[in-house]
Amino acid sequence: MSTLGKNIRNLRLKNCLSQAALADLINIPSQSKISAWESDKSIPNLLKAQRLAQVFGVNLDFLVQV
Incomplete structure (x- = not known):
């Protein structure tokens, strides 16, 4: 199962x-x-969270998708 934390770590x-x-x-x-x-x-x-999405080059929806 994906979590916001796992998404941040993976990115x-x-x-x-x-x-x-x-x-x-x-x-x-x-x-x-x-x-x-x-x-x-x-x-x-x-x-x-918006800044993280910018740094990773993804949209916010992708980042918080769990």
């Missing part, structure tokens, strides 16, 4: 990004948020 790895590099690209202070999102412990707010 990050597909784009050869570390959690720290992704955090820099979406302007968050540390990779701890990325880790929490990928483990489904929390979810990004709408603005961060």
